Amino acid sequence: MRFYISAILFSAAVARAADDATPTTHAPACTATSSTGSGAFFDLRPDMAVHPDKGKSHRTGVAKDYHSKGYDYGKNFTLNICGSVVDPVSDVVGLDKDVWANVSAYYMSHGNIYSIGSQSMDLHSRGRKLVLQYTGGSPCGSKSSKSSRATGHSHAHDGAGSAPTPRLHKVEPLVKPLVKPLVKDDDKTAVRRKSTTISFLCDQNPGSAQASVSFVGTDPDECAYFFEARSVHACAHAEPHKPGSVGPGSVFGIIFLIAVLVYALGGVFYNRTDMFVILCSSCTRCLPGRRGYSQLDSGASARNRNSEAENRLIDQLDEEWDD
Structure with a gap:
């Protein structure tokens, strides 16, 4: 919101400066x-x-x-x-x-x-x-x-x-x-x-x-x-453009350019939080440390599953010998 207010004030200042650039000589x-x-x-x-x-x-x-x-x-x-x-x-x-x-x-x-x-x-x-x-x-x-x-x-x-x-x-x-x-x-x-x-x-x-x-x-x-x-x-005609001055067309072009910049940059800064989170998530997925922890976790789970299978097999053999 602060960015929008600053951009509007900047546009007004540039437009006023463009008007002042036309010499009143x-x-x-x-x-x-x-x-x-x-x-x-x-x-x-x-x-x-x-x-x-x-x-x-x-x-x-x-x-x-x-x-x-x-x-x-x-x-x-x-x-x-x-x-x-x-x-x-x-x-x-x-x-x-x-x-x-x-x-x-x-x-x-x-x-x-x-x-x-x-x-x-x-x-x-x-x-x-x-x-x-x-x-x-x-x-x-x-x-x-x-x-x-x-x-x-x-x-x-x-x-x-x-x-x-x-x-x-x-x-x-x-x-x-x-x-x-x-x-x-x-x-x-x-x-x-x-x-x-x-x-x-x-x-x-x-x-x-x-x-x-x-x-x-x-x-x-x-x-x-x-x-x-x-x-x-x-015969009356239009006054020629003076060197060093800013004509009406130039003033309109400057204001239009500022409006486009405000719209584009304002949208970027308005969504800066979401974009920051997305970029951080994408970057962390590519880190090698992240992949190592995933591999350790999967190895530990496999060992746990193998121990449980061995225990069940031993218990089954013990029951058969008792019979």
Whole structure:
């Protein structure tokens, strides 16, 4: 009985250890687990464009930046997914030189480069939406220019039934100022910077080997930019098994093996007394001393029987002589 209790406690300990063996580490960069609790896993690392090394094959297969047309916005965009742009940029408006290499999305206007977000691999699952956000781009400009931009972006009509005037992008400076204003982000009046939000959609077309990015729009201040990306890697799938962890199948196998061992060994120990007696009896029968005592006993019985026969014969002879 004690063995069964110990075996049950041991099984529980092993099962708990197997559960603890699965690491609760954070998801790898550019991956996300569904926030709905379904366990769906998303991995956009194959969509990240990386400059191929010379003489080596490219792991992701994407070696060029993604491009998206602004159409009525008047500007085209260059961006990457979860990484900085492959083709390096320089002289980015409003950014120090040491952060130019982190630019993940930008557009050009009159020869100037405007960043709309720096590198981030922090992919998020918000319900059914898969979202990636870049922040820390070029300054958005003062809020006082909202009304002037709104007036310039309004749709004018020449007359009844006439087509609206296309929305025009605000006029960027032809040349950058020679001296940058001494304004820091941690000042009382923080600098508002451009940002980018990319929403990913599952592309069910198996022939789409590379993601496609489309420009959706921007806010009235032209400070936040929104894109939509379609990719086969944005489709939910099961999370791969992590090296060094114990999966559900392994946990079940361990518990099953322990149950078999408990059943087998428990039966052996439960009947250990009977088996011990049987084994001892079998062994003692094979001992030479046992056979010797048996032979002595049989010899003594034979001699006793012979003495009795002789006595009866003598008595019979004595009776005959008397007659």
